[in-house]
Amino acid sequence: MPADRPESIEKIVARFQKAADPKRRYEQLLWFAKKLDPLPDDYKTAENKVPGCVSQVFVVADLVEGKVVYQADSDAQITKGLVALLIKALNGLTPDEIVQLTPDFIKDTQLDVSLTPSRANGFYNIFKTMQQRAQALLDGASPAAISG
Template sequence: MKQNIEEIQKEIVSEFSELTDWEEKFQYLIELGEELPKFPDEKRTEEYLVPGCQSRVWVAPKLTEGRLEFDADSDTALTKGLIAILIRVFSGQSPEDIANASLGFIEEVGLAKFLSISRRNGLFSMVQKLKGYAEKV
């Protein structure tokens, strides 16, 4: 059975807790970003661009059998890792669950504390874009 948003967040917190310092955590985020499937070139448009990010980040949703799936990409490695972790949490979930999700894992793994203000703002812009898609369905 598909994991729910809370279960996925717990899994992410557990994975990050095994990493000893921020260098390892940032490297792990970069590796997660490298695992994202290729983003379709035709979707590199303003429509899918996340506003409020210092880097360029694209997120494209598709609704399949009542569940949202997301494709994403970024032009920087760390930001690509951040969007990868967010779509890991949200892809395959119902729009209602996405729209109502509380993302405690961001604080628990320390992302909010260790990211620069501009990256932190970008992270929250990504969350808003993903939740915005869920609210429009």
């Protein structure tokens, strides 16, 4: 595991590595989904929608004291778990840290082999959108003004 990965990601990787089989990993995702705070309906707009996802996924980012704070939601529980996992991993990092991350940590969780191809693709689209929102914050733009 790369030593330069944020601790928040390392904790998630360790949690999923303890899950012995795909069923347990799905249970973890559903647990993350249940822990996700609801996204207010006024944020569920076309500009906040993640492109390339089969499910409806919405992501909003704000900068609070130099750190990114994401809010998100999805209409599908597994996808909601994926977005919740990413929020847990990325919230509290600086925009620069987020922009420089690679999504390869998903392989270390072993979720990539458990997910269907469309969900795995959705994960990468959500991650990319979250990075774009962080880049927009770095650039001083409205984070929702950047679309995928």
